[in-house]
Amino acid sequence: MSRLVFVGRRVLQAIPVLFGITVITFFLIRLIPGDPALQILGQHYTAAAAKQVRHALGLDRPLWSQYLLFLTHLLHGNLGESLFFKQPARQVIEQRLAPTLFLVGYAAVLAAAISIPTGVVSALRRGRLFDQTARVVTLVGFAMPGFWLGIMLILLFAIKVPLFPVSGYGAGFVGHLDHLFLPALTIALGFSTIVVRTLRASVLAAYAADYVDTARIKGISRVAILLRHVLRNAIVSVVVVFGINLAFLIGGTVIIENVFAIPGLGSLLVDSVSTRDYPVVQGVTLLFAVLVVAINLVTDLVHASLDPRVAAR
Amino acid sequence: MATPRTSARRLTRLAGALACLALLGAGAAAAATLRGARSHANLDTFVLANAVKIDTLDPAQNSVNESIWLDQNIYSRLLQPNATGTKLLPDLATSWKITNGGKTYTFHLRAAKFSDGTPVTAKDVVYSIERAKALKGGWGFLLDAVKSITAPNPRTVVIKLSRPHAPLLADLAMYAYSVIPASSKSKGAAFFNKPVSSGPYMVTSLNKDSELDLSLNPYWYGKKPSIKHIKVLIVPNDNTRVLLLQSKKVDAIENPPGNLIDQINKYPDLKADLFPSTRVDFIQLDEHFAPFKDRNVRMALNYGIDRNAIVKLAFSGHAIPAGSFMPYKMLYWDPKLKPYPYDLAKAKAYLAKSKYPHGFKCFLIEVANDVSGNATAVVIKSELAKLGISVDIRTYELLTAYAKEDGGHSEMGQRYWTNDIIDPDEVATFAADSNGGAHAFNTYWVNKKANALVEKARGELNPKKRQQMYYEIQKILYQQSPFLVLDYSPYRYAQGRWVHGFHVNPLGAYNLSLLNMTVASH
Numbered sequence: 001m002s003r004l005v006f007v008g009r010r011v012l013q014a015i016p017v018l019f020g021i022t023v024i025t026f027f028l029i030r031l032i033p034g035d036p037a038l039q040i041l042g043q044h045y046t047a048a049a050a051k052q053v054r055h056a057l058g059l060d061r062p063l064w065s066q067y068l069l070f071l072t073h074l075l076h077g078n079l080g081e082s083l084f085f086k087q088p089a090r091q092v093i094e095q096r097l098a099p100t101l102f103l104v105g106y107a108a109v110l111a112a113a114i115s116i117p118t119g120v121v122s123a124l125r126r127g128r129l130f131d132q133t134a135r136v137v138t139l140v141g142f143a144m145p146g147f148w149l150g151i152m153l154i155l156l157f158a159i160k161v162p163l164f165p166v167s168g169y170g171a172g173f174v175g176h177l178d179h180l181f182l183p184a185l186t187i188a189l190g191f192s193t194i195v196v197r198t199l200r201a202s203v204l205a206a207y208a209a210d211y212v213d214t215a216r217i218k219g220i221s222r223v224a225i226l227l228r229h230v231l232r233n234a235i236v237s238v239v240v241v242f243g244i245n246l247a248f249l250i251g252g253t254v255i256i257e258n259v260f261a262i263p264g265l266g267s268l269l270v271d272s273v274s275t276r277d278y279p280v281v282q283g284v285t286l287l288f289a290v291l292v293v294a295i296n297l298v299t300d301l302v303h304a305s306l307d308p309r310v311a312a313r
Numbered sequence: 314m315a316t317p318r319t320s321a322r323r324l325t326r327l328a329g330a331l332a333c334l335a336l337l338g339a340g341a342a343a344a345a346t347l348r349g350a351r352s353h354a355n356l357d358t359f360v361l362a363n364a365v366k367i368d369t370l371d372p373a374q375n376s377v378n379e380s381i382w383l384d385q386n387i388y389s390r391l392l393q394p395n396a397t398g399t400k401l402l403p404d405l406a407t408s409w410k411i412t413n414g415g416k417t418y419t420f421h422l423r424a425a426k427f428s429d430g431t432p433v434t435a436k437d438v439v440y441s442i443e444r445a446k447a448l449k450g451g452w453g454f455l456l457d458a459v460k461s462i463t464a465p466n467p468r469t470v471v472i473k474l475s476r477p478h479a480p481l482l483a484d485l486a487m488y489a490y491s492v493i494p495a496s497s498k499s500k501g502a503a504f505f506n507k508p509v510s511s512g513p514y515m516v517t518s519l520n521k522d523s524e525l526d527l528s529l530n531p532y533w534y535g536k537k538p539s540i541k542h543i544k545v546l547i548v549p550n551d552n553t554r555v556l557l558l559q560s561k562k563v564d565a566i567e568n569p570p571g572n573l574i575d576q577i578n579k580y581p582d583l584k585a586d587l588f589p590s591t592r593v594d595f596i597q598l599d600e601h602f603a604p605f606k607d608r609n610v611r612m613a614l615n616y617g618i619d620r621n622a623i624v625k626l627a628f629s630g631h632a633i634p635a636g637s638f639m640p641y642k643m644l645y646w647d648p649k650l651k652p653y654p655y656d657l658a659k660a661k662a663y664l665a666k667s668k669y670p671h672g673f674k675c676f677l678i679e680v681a682n683d684v685s686g687n688a689t690a691v692v693i694k695s696e697l698a699k700l701g702i703s704v705d706i707r708t709y710e711l712l713t714a715y716a717k718e719d720g721g722h723s724e725m726g727q728r729y730w731t732n733d734i735i736d737p738d739e740v741a742t743f744a745a746d747s748n749g750g751a752h753a754f755n756t757y758w759v760n761k762k763a764n765a766l767v768e769k770a771r772g773e774l775n776p777k778k779r780q781q782m783y784y785e786i787q788k789i790l791y792q793q794s795p796f797l798v799l800d801y802s803p804y805r806y807a808q809g810r811w812v813h814g815f816h817v818n819p820l821g822a823y824n825l826s827l828l829n830m831t832v833a834s835h
Contacts, residue, residue: 034712038719040376041450043730044743045719046750053450084376085521086369086502096522151552159560166557167548169523261548263366263522271366276712 006304007297014293018286022074025285026067029278035059036083039275057083070282080279084272089279093268093287099169099176100264103187103256104249106180108242110188111195118192119199119238120231126204138196141189150186150259157182167261183260187253191245198241202234209233236307243299247292356832357541359812362548362557362566367521371505372491373445373452378731378821379567381488383545385824386527388491389511391420391438391470392482394735396826398591398819399644401486401735405433405511406470415477415774420470426532427494428515435464437511440495442485452489454750455480455739477772479779483736488822513828514543523547538828558583558807561835565808565815571629571685577807582835584810587631587803588817591640591732594632594686596693596797599723600757602675609667611794615653617660617700618693624800627688632802637787638744640730640819641801645737645783650791652798657699664700672701677725679706680714686727689799693725719755728754729802732820737783741767744796745786758795811835 036057037050054060058069073080079089118138122131141149158166170179206212207230215225254266265284272280365379372384385393391406406420425433439462446453458478463471474481484490492511497504507516513535514527527543546563548554554566555573559580569577569585577585598605598614605611620634633641634652642648664670679690687708694704704725709717718726732740742749746767747759763786770782804817814830817823 032713033709034716037450038712038715042376043728044733044751045715048750049450049454056449084368086371086374086505095520147550151556154553154556159556162560166560166562167550167553168546259550259553261523261546261550261553263520263547267549268522274710274712 003301003304007301010293010297010300014290017293018289021289022071022282022286023067025282026070026278027063029273029276029281030063032273032276034276036276036278039084039277070279074286079283082272082277082280084275084277084280089277089283092280093265093283096263096265096268097287099262100250100253100257100266102176103180103184103253103262103264104246106177106184107187107191107249108246110184111191112242114188115192115195116199116238119196120203120226122196122200123203123207124226126200131200134196138189138193142193144190146186146190146255147259149189150183150256153182153186154259167259169262179260180262183256183262186256186259187249191249194241194245195238199234199238202237203230206230206233232306236303239302239306240299243295243302247295247299250291250295251288356834357539358544359540359542359565359815359827359830359832360544360546360563362546362554362563364547364549364551364554364568366547366549367519367525369505369521370508370516370519371502372488372493373448375488382822382824383525384488384491385512385822386514386543386827387508387510387512387516388488388493389425389433390486390488390491392486393825394486394818394820394822396816396818398732398735399642401482404486405438405492409482411774413473415479416474418472418474418481420472422468422470423534424468425511425534428510428530428532430532431494431496431509432467433492433511434467435470436467437495438470438492439464440498441492442490444493444498445489445491452487452733455484455487455734477774479771479774480734480736480738483734483738487734489733513538513824521547535828539831540827543827555807558809561809564812564832565806568805569807571627571631571805574629574631574805574807582810583807585805585807586815586817587805589641589819590802590804590817590821591643591819592729592802592804593635593638593640593731594689594727594729594799594802595635595638595754596677596799597718597723597726597728597755598796599718599721599726599755600795601721602724604667604669604673604675605724605756607667607669608793609663610669611797613660613663613667613700614697614702614797615660615794616656616663617702618653618696618797618799619655620652620799621655622696623689623692626692627685628800628802631805632800635798635800636791638790638796638798639737639740639783639787640732643732643737643740643819644735645780647784647787650787655696660700664702672703674703674705675724676705676707677727678714678718678723679708679727680711681708683727685802690727721752721755721757723755726755728796730754735820738767738771741770741783741786745790754796756795758793760789760793760795763789809835 037053038045040053041049070080082089082092085092118134122134125131154166157163164182165179168179170176212225212229215229251266251269253264254270257264257267268280269284272284363379365377367380368377369375369380370384370387372388375381375384389404391404392401393404395402405422405425407423408421410419422435427433442462445451446456458474458476459472460475461473465471494509506519510530513530513533515530517528518526524547525545529541548557551570555569557563558566574585577583598611600606624630624632624634636650636652637647639646677690677693679686690706694706697704717723718728730740743751744754745763747753748764766782766786770779773779773782804821806817808815811833812830814826815823816826
């Protein structure tokens with residue numbers, strides 16, 4: 001089927017998914033005990049004051065009415081007003097989007113830079129020192145909690161040897177690169193384990209294939225075999241694994257954002273649930289859904305372009 | 314002779330080495346470029362790391378303490394609390410007269426200017442107070458007695474009351490009644506993204522999740538401070554804040570973990586500060602749960618809980634066992650009310666006199682991730698077990714815990730109180746007056762004498778008589794113990810020893826100290 005039809009079909013399929021997510025999020029967040037009035041009033045909570053607050057925020061209207069209003073606003077690109085920040089929820093989310101995308105993208109680049117050479121060399125040096133060491137190191141990186149690993153990296157590379165900042169997002173592109181190196185590395189170390197293992201297995205499987213023997217017999221060099229035949233086939237499954245984990249990362253950076261004080265979407269979502277900031281929770285969840293759908297679509301497209309057999313189905 | 318196998322191996326090794334070098338080189342270059350900027354210490358800049366993001370810079374709508382304390386550097390009020398939180402000082406008002414039997418207050422304003430150069434006038438004051446008062450669910454209840462607020466001329470504000478209201482000056486010193494320009498009305502909420510300031514500092518940049526930058530208001534009426542710029546970084550993680558201070562990237566941090574206080578003091582360049590606060594930790598006892606209606610049970614709990622053990626375990630010794638429900642050393646706090654001592658025999662004797670001589674089962678709601686609260690709960694559980702009272706600790710996230718503690722379906726609940734004003738009217742209304750809206754800290758305890766005293770003290774203008782009333786209120790609550798007062802815990806900060814003069818008042822504000830402090834090179 002043509003790429004355009006494929007993309008169009010996937011976008012259409014995403015619409016009911018996104019609609020379902022708005023329904024689930026809207027009602028789920030309102031099932032949790034406690035409401036925004038508690039957050040706003042804190043220790044000065046009284047039933048009378050809470051009633052006034054809920055009325056001012058429109059939270060005393062029937063749920064179906066609140067949902068319809070939310071949907072109507074959503075169709076106009078309006079996510080409502082953040083109950084905590086007292087500004088449009090869309091503005092709050094937009095401010096947090098760039099740090100998250102930068103961090104996830106940076107982590108993906110570092111993960112690729114670490115895991116692709118490591119996976120290939122591990123396969124080529126199967127069973128030898130490099131392979132064993134790589135497997136142990138990546139396993140440790142995967143098993144160690146992110147908040148511990150992050151703090152260790154800060155201690156080593158921001159305090160003992162002050163190469164990088166302790167925390168924050170920085171200003172400007174170079175500033176972001178500088179500030180986000182340690183957090184991105186923390187994520188990449190955990191992320192790399194799966195990619196290294198998958199790539200190692202795929203490279204070994206590719207080396208065992210008949211076409212590699214044919215290439216050897218034809219006298220093609222080892223490097224050419226590796227780059228033109230083995231990697232080309234091995235990378236296909238890695239792309240799928242990479243894409244799935246990247247989608248998972250979008251909302252999964254909250255611990256790293258907390259340790260490194262990065263104002264990202266993960267911590268915004270957790271904080272907004274804590275403060276019952278309904279518009280922001282709804283907005284961020286919807287955005288996550290859109291990003292996950294987009295990443296999965298891109299992963300499928302890349303997969304199809306690398307493996308023509310997938311495109312043909 | 315080089316074989317294809319050897320060539321491939323060499324190529325792989327060379328590629329790997331080059332990649333590593335490139336990565337290291339890029340990182341070192343970036344670090345070297347920025348190292349110069351980071352190591353430079355600006356002596357006219359104070360950098361503070363706060364734990365909690367900013368909700369808003371609208372003083373009428375703040376619900377986060379850290380934002381409230383920041384507001385007080387940006388906005389002035391008619392009056393402000395002093396450094397010990399026991400008196401009021403002039404701010405925009407240089408003097409005031411109280412006439413008409415305490416029902417008319419006339420304030421004379423100084424010649425102050427906003428940060429955009431426009432004068433601060435009485436109309437701005439009137440607008441600001443009325444705006445905050447009118448906010449639904451806001452702080453208007455403090456000014457219930459206010460009948461009218463007028464500006465007969467640009468430098469005079471007149472407030473008329475329907476009845477004498479002793480806490481009025483303290484209420485007006487509250488952050489919610491900060492002065493903003495009347496012209497801000499046309500800008501709506503957007504005004505507070507970069508507000509025009511009436512206080513010593515103005516906002517130069519705001520990112521609520523990561524950083525607030527303040528610079529000196531060029532039109533500030535007071536003596537120019539040596540600190541011209543304030544940078545407030547938002548760093549939620551406790552360990553990261555401590556590391557930032559260790560690396561000297563910040564000058565002070567808020568709320569270092571309690572178990573690191575002694576360790577911080579061991580660093581030659583750092584020190585931890587425990588500033589007396591108005592925080593009182595207590596256990597709410599909901600009288601809908603029958604045993605807590607019995608005073609003998611409440612007294613058994615009082616004697617059966619070791620407050621010294623709580624202070625030691627939950628606060629690493631950095632708190633004070635509490636007697637009175639009113640915050641430590643606040644106005645009219647009664648020093649004669651000592652914390653109930655731990656006395657198991659007395660506790661058992663009280664329980665034996667109650668309707669539950671063999672004990673009972675109950676639950677205690679605590680807030681997740683509240684380290685000192687969680688330790689307190691464990692101490693309470695283990696000590697009450699000796700009385701035959703089996704306590705089931707139920708942990709919830711913050712708002713869920715509060716929702717379960719309010720509404721009359723709770724049993725024991727962990728809560729705390731902090732003052733917003735220096736006057737005892739606020740805490741007495743919430744803690745002692747069952748008609749005050751909070752059902753006596755959600756215990757649903759009713760004492761008509763306490764209710765009447767709270768009402769009467771609010772309208773009593775004679776300080777000596779007022780003091781006696783509050784002493785009596787405290788005595789009633791001490792004897793009846795509708796909730797268990799546990800400890801007074803301080804505000805924890807840590808700072809570099811190169812900082813001189815940073816001080817937090819019992820209400821949590823540090824605006825006065827910023828005007829007199831210095832930052833040395835480090």
